[in-house]
Amino acid sequence: MKKQIPIDDIIERAGTYSVKWSNIGGTCKDYKNPEQKLPFQVADMDLPCPEPMIKSLHKVVDHKMYGYSADFTEPRYEKSIIDWYQRRFECHVEKEWLTSTSGSIEGVNTVIKAFSNVGDGIIISRPVYGHFTQCIEQETYRKVVDSHLINHDGHYTMDWEDFEKKCAEPTNRIYILCSPANPVGRVWTKEELQKIVSICKKNDVLLVSDEVHCDIHRKNTTHYPILSVTEDYSNIIMISAINKTFNTAGLLCAYAIIPNNTLRGVFKKELGEKLLTPFAIEALISAYNECDDWLEQMNDYIEENIDYAIDFISKNMPKVKVVKPEGTYILWLDFSEYGLSFEEIHHRIYEKANVILQDGIVHDPFYGGQFQRMCIPSPRPLLQEALERMAKEFS
Template identity: 30%
Template sequence: MKKYDFDTLANRQIDNARKWDQSIVKAKFPNVRKDFIPLWIADMDFQAAPEIRTALSEMSINGAYGYTYPTERWYQSVIDWYKKRHNVVIKKEWITLGYGTVPNMHILVQSFLDANDSILLNTPIYGPFAYAAEHNNRQVITVPLLKHNNRYEIDWVNVERNMKEKHPKATFFCSPHNPSGRIWSKSEIIKMAELCQKYHVLFVSDEVHSEHIIEGTFTSSLEMDSEYMDNLVMFTSPNKAFNLGGLKLSYSIIPNETIRNQFRKQYTKNSVTSPNVPGQIAMTTAYEECDEWLDQCATYIKDNLEITKTYIDKYFEGWKMMEMDSSYLPWIDVSKAKLDMHEIAKIMAEDAGVVVGIGDDYVSDADDFLRLNLGTSHAVIEEAMSRMAKTWQKVIANEMENV
């Protein structure tokens, strides 16, 4: 078995990484330390799998970057991926290539929601879900998730009440959940699908975070019985799994022909046509050749999670990491901390030189949360957590002096 190197990081200046950019970070935190460590935007600092880098190098050296099309090999790579990784059989005609999951959300809103229609979200949730409605002058209905045993649960009574009374046209369901990394069970997914059918709500499942599994088993919405598939739109991409977000390639899987054709009609209106050349090559290579890289990456991130959890449990009074099944983005409850999330983020940027995510980015019901990014080397995580621990110990000491 080939051993992949996750300790050697890419040079994030060459790719103009937003998370590492001084001007972007200073716009958020003007007094951030110059040697800051960014643990915020959800991309990884690892070099892509060498198989992907080789394929892109060959494409680059070839020297032609003209118009292309979704190849038969690309379609087959998606079909094979779902069979070998998720034991799901999908048909080629269900698959539609896109330029990103967030653009797909916008296109879906344009396709299926009229003025004054709404989408339903279980919050907190990934902010661009709401933007897809708001940017198109549609409405957002939020149903807060419930916290139980340090995990989120769905408030089924509230979900059904809102579907019955407010008649949303679609629900955007994040599986696994972003930001907490919670894997929803098959029974929970089916229950949501049943409610959507009962109240004529389109069931839209974003499964972008489904490939980095820390604990448990992921269930795709595509594993539901056929009776639920006629109301399903599934969005995903290789972007989080293989760190390909800048290549702007994604896809949808829509079993129902009528829904699929209506969605594609909006693609035509927006002139979504040929795919990104390197994106298609990178994605096809990832799905055909990079299973082992992905598995080793998940194991490496799990070790980063253990490092982080050890620091938080030992040094961060008032912080509590929610139980996390997937992804590389732990969700930290700071409701019992000495400072609020904005104050914590500011002092971590300025004193510790560590840039963290804050709950403002997750629509609602996230006023006491921070998010970290573990998609980097063990050494960087050790350095970041050590800096943050020293800063937080100073906060605690200052509080004790002022008592």
């Protein structure tokens, strides 16, 4: 297999419109300077996109015209998604089931608005991606209903009794599943997913599964798309994208897979007409047809980063509890053994170490104060520098 990733190369992101880097000042190249803040709060990579994709995007640029574009004009687009799910997951998808969106959050928002009313309950299982709460409370004016995950020394599971109780409430209309789970790193088993499907179906709860991290998992784990664990799709919507897998969030290329005709019709009516850029269309086609080798290498590099970070933490910050995530490129760090306040933990990391993580309360407002989320798909030297700075503040 030809090496496709320039391991440990640091590519400058300052001045490139990067949300992750532009708000902190300075440059990536100055990462050894203790005054330079190092960001690990955003779930995108500081690693280059696949070379075949870059070449395909150059072809789009060289065409010199970038007018209105639509994925339905190019049969390769739908076929690429269908083939990817069959090849990678043995999951059957049909072209009629596909609807493009700008991102997974647009898909989630569309589901909430289309299938519930203002004030209805939307179930989530915290700790979970904080933007779900924003979608529910601030963007669609519904009510968060938390069926909290159970923490078994860093390994999280569903609270089945509580989940069924929450689903049985008639005003709780939708369950948003994060699969794999961000930030806690679970890759749900087939049996867990089947139980979620069964409980939602029994209680007439619409199940929307956000699977944008589905391609990023450890060698010894298997991700099961929600559509692969049941033959009854009457209450299921699956949302995914190339964004996390191939570091293309800025291209705004995601999709919903909705087998049920009625659900799909309601979803598309709420979404309205959606046109993708020619860059997004070409990127997806290339990603799903030319970049399997790159993904295998990237997953290897991410796992090496995870192993490095966990080993470093165990030796230099032994009071920080962290479990190797089964999926995603996210570490969920538990600082509770230090006995420090949330404010002090934040101050030591963000102000003294000059490392930007993401406060746990973003993903778990009531119980996340002792946690930090760290996204680590970065060159190893950056990760090493950040961990060394943090260790000095917690030694």
